[in-house]
Amino acid sequence: MTETLDVPARTNRDKDGVAAVGRALALVAAFDERNPRLTLAELAKRTGFYKSTILRLSVSLERAGFLARDPDGAFRVGAAALKAGQLYQAAFRLGDVALPILRKLAADTGETASLYVREGDMRVCLHRVESAQMVRAIVREGDRRPLDRGAAGKVLRLDQAASELAENGFLVSIGEVSAESAAIAAPVYGADARIVAAISASGPAQRFTPVAIPAMGAHAKAAAAELTTRLGGRFPV
Amino acid sequence: MTETLDVPARTNRDKDGVAAVGRALALVAAFDERNPRLTLAELAKRTGFYKSTILRLSVSLERAGFLARDPDGAFRVGAAALKAGQLYQAAFRLGDVALPILRKLAADTGETASLYVREGDMRVCLHRVESAQMVRAIVREGDRRPLDRGAAGKVLRLDQAASELAENGFLVSIGEVSAESAAIAAPVYGADARIVAAISASGPAQRFTPVAIPAMGAHAKAAAAELTTRLGGRFPV
DNA sequence: AAGCCCGTTCCGCCCCTCGGAATGAGCCCC
DNA sequence: GGGGCTCATTCCGAGGGGCGGAACGGGCTT
Numbered sequence: 351m352t353e354t355l356d357v358p359a360r361t362n363r364d365k366d367g368v369a370a371v372g373r374a375l376a377l378v379a380a381f382d383e384r385n386p387r388l389t390l391a392e393l394a395k396r397t398g399f400y401k402s403t404i405l406r407l408s409v410s411l412e413r414a415g416f417l418a419r420d421p422d423g424a425f426r427v428g429a430a431a432l433k434a435g436q437l438y439q440a441a442f443r444l445g446d447v448a449l450p451i452l453r454k455l456a457a458d459t460g461e462t463a464s465l466y467v468r469e470g471d472m473r474v475c476l477h478r479v480e481s482a483q484m485v486r487a488i489v490r491e492g493d494r495r496p497l498d499r500g501a502a503g504k505v506l507r508l509d510q511a512a513s514e515l516a517e518n519g520f521l522v523s524i525g526e527v528s529a530e531s532a533a534i535a536a537p538v539y540g541a542d543a544r545i546v547a548a549i550s551a552s553g554p555a556q557r558f559t560p561v562a563i564p565a566m567g568a569h570a571k572a573a574a575a576e577l578t579t580r581l582g583g584r585f586p587v
Numbered sequence: 588m589t590e591t592l593d594v595p596a597r598t599n600r601d602k603d604g605v606a607a608v609g610r611a612l613a614l615v616a617a618f619d620e621r622n623p624r625l626t627l628a629e630l631a632k633r634t635g636f637y638k639s640t641i642l643r644l645s646v647s648l649e650r651a652g653f654l655a656r657d658p659d660g661a662f663r664v665g666a667a668a669l670k671a672g673q674l675y676q677a678a679f680r681l682g683d684v685a686l687p688i689l690r691k692l693a694a695d696t697g698e699t700a701s702l703y704v705r706e707g708d709m710r711v712c713l714h715r716v717e718s719a720q721m722v723r724a725i726v727r728e729g730d731r732r733p734l735d736r737g738a739a740g741k742v743l744r745l746d747q748a749a750s751e752l753a754e755n756g757f758l759v760s761i762g763e764v765s766a767e768s769a770a771i772a773a774p775v776y777g778a779d780a781r782i783v784a785a786i787s788a789s790g791p792a793q794r795f796t797p798v799a800i801p802a803m804g805a806h807a808k809a810a811a812a813e814l815t816t817r818l819g820g821r822f823p824v
Numbered sequence: 825a826a827g828c829c830c831g832t833t834c835c836g837c838c839c840c841t842c843g844g845a846a847t848g849a850g851c852c853c854c
Numbered sequence: 855g856g857g858g859c860t861c862a863t864t865c866c867g868a869g870g871g872g873c874g875g876a877a878c879g880g881g882c883t884t
Contacts, residue, residue, distance in 0.1 A: 378674075389861080405862080427671050
């Protein structure tokens, strides 16, 4: 430390940020599902900071609502974190993320690809990319369909992974919405591992043969998995 | 600055926390649902900070995952916020138990059911199940409302059972949070027989008629009682 | 080409933060 | 009861880290 500075002494000037901020956020990151409440001493042990440092940082964190304190003195994460987490989700204008995935699914299957979300006892098409084929399924954004018909409806109605879904990762429906149509759908999961949307490929029933279905299902499943991860979602165990 | 310091110059020594941390968290708080993505210039305008300050703080925030940057340079809240938000919910060990109860309350009343806890002089929505109706109350997890408006707020402010509450076991508010909304709420008690949370059903005021309220109140009261017992809580004498 | 606004880099001075010591309360055990 | 731990909290000097402005360059529009 006293001499021989091969490295420029000011090397830490760039890309270093603000040390106090890093420390404060490390405090928040010290919590986990097993320990959503921590005492000052526990925080000190987990972070390696001095207790006086933690107390000083916690004043600002508490004021901003990112940290809170129980009457017994225990620390826990504050309510502002909940709000910030939702802002993270809101930052995904779903279309920007979903549309490329839908385009790929439409190309891979040759069918119309669409993204459905649940709305009460109906499902609503949020985005859609139509097939290029002469005979194809026509779906428009905003279309509302009953939840009890069609592959996407079935997927959105699942509280937990049904046996058929768990087996293949997708569901099929033939002639449910209309006699000559068919569809295949896979679930998109949110951060809480619950189904938040369904990605489907739909078209004329004639093309949904026992031979074609497995490949279509695999594509739908892959698209749904891609969207799930892009949204920060978590797959159920 | 040069003289005449009536106020002790070092009055800010106590209870001041760390200024840089407050600034960093103000950056995160600058986002909202309408603006989940912000440019550097927008952030500077909203926070009043210099752009150089924001850039410096953002290095630490990004490293911790609380802020992220898109390829086009726009800032958004980072994934660590989502995790932190879940830790906030985890601190209340209510989620697994409360959600089924909220679902039942939403089904029974046809209105949006939500669970509020007190956070200082505000109340925070911890969990929520929205109504299936076309016209319904919109509540998001993490929403903060003042304690002095709305049925849930009144419930949470009760140190002891007020006469009205003791009589019916629930409270009603009409047009308090917004002119066209109404809500009904009942208290959840902890092991020490003090109020730890409020369960409420909220929706358009038109549906909260003198005829409908008693049934809704009974449902809310039942839901709160159910949650109280499931949490090992004790009712006041 | 001038003007504007964008994002980014750089650096000196001041003040803010760090970290350790000191304090007191609470608890357990002999 | 008192000694000895661990707990949370307060205080302050010294050192360096962050603030805030200036300066720069690129991309637009006028």
